[in-house]
Amino acid sequence: MRYDIDCLGEMCPVPVLKLKEIMGKLKKGDSVKLVIDHSCVLSSISDYLKHGGLKVKIDEPLNGVWEIYIEKM
Amino acid sequence: MELASLRAFYQTVYYKSISIAAKELYLSQPAISMQIKSLEQELNTKLLERSNKGVKPTEAGNIVYEYAQKILELYEHMNKDLESLTNTQRNIFMLSCQSFGHYSLPCSLYEFKKKFKGVDFDIEYISTDNVIRNIEKGMCDIGFIEGEYANEDIECITLGASRMYFVANPEIVNSNILTKEEISRYSLFIIDKKCYLRQIIEDVFSSHAIDVHSFNIYMESSSFEAIKSSVLAGEGISVVPYLSIKKELYNKSLIILEVEDMVFKYHYSLIHSKKITDPLKLNFINFIKGYGKKSFC
The missing domain is CATH 3.40.190.290 (D-Maltodextrin-Binding Protein; domain 2)
Structure with missing residues (x-):
């Protein structure tokens, strides 16, 4: 299952809360694509994602916009 | 001077009516009239023209009205600052231009609130010119502007x-x-x-x-x-x-x-009055100077 979370224009702590909600449902092999446009969200999310068992990839397709791909291993 | 009579005069001119001012201030009309009269006696000049169409400030009345507005606003800010001393809930009042205030500022405010629990922000969004003018007049201590601006009373920190x-x-x-x-x-x-x-x-x-x-x-x-x-x-x-x-x-x-x-x-900058002594406001400025610069999104 692939989840998409669009958090463009949303500030802390909204993206982290939305991500936490989805992460609770995540099963092995599921993935999440989260799009954000505030750099502080990036740092708070990186902290949150330090828990093990996740594969995380971060892209910056546009200056100041980040796509975060998270896969549960 | 009684602040109450200044307020009575201010509200009367604001609403162009003694009766509405009386309602707003929970006073009787004669009480308002008395207060305005005592203000006129004290300042030794006529402040209001009374006619059947209502009331209108005289030339002197217009000057007093402008100052009254500033005096009452300052008084309110003083009360807010005093309140936050006894209250664990503290409030920082500031002004911001819209381009910065709507898109970049909220994140650093959130970060600041994480560090300093119980702080609330009261932000008014106005144009850069008005931010500068209000800080010059002493109506507010902290503001965010587009561009840069400094003088002998105002310090400017360029943020990016x-x-x-x-x-x-x-x-x-x-x-x-x-x-x-x-x-x-x-x-x-x-x-x-x-x-x-x-x-x-x-x-x-x-x-x-x-x-x-x-x-x-x-x-x-x-x-x-x-x-x-x-x-x-x-x-x-x-x-x-x-x-x-x-x-x-x-x-x-x-x-x-x-x-x-x-x-x-x-560029965008933080400007602040050089006279700030409130430790919380100084903390906030230092936070923006250091950590904040990085966290503007």
């Missing part, structure tokens, strides 16, 4: 630089690279003259020998959000801050137009 771009709905343009001539065929939506960024836009235009008035100016607005929705609808082009259009660029509902070598660059 940002850009504005020409943008359009991709459906109304054939290419994202346009010449000056091509650009002037589109209707232009532009921020109004009260905004500092308007000056930047006009400066860049004139350095490229373009007169703003050669455009068909469709709408001047004080809000970038309003401008954005018109441009999204394909009604024309505009010049807007990058920070305000990230979402639309990502969704490809807007594109950046490159017009020759036109670059709209501006």
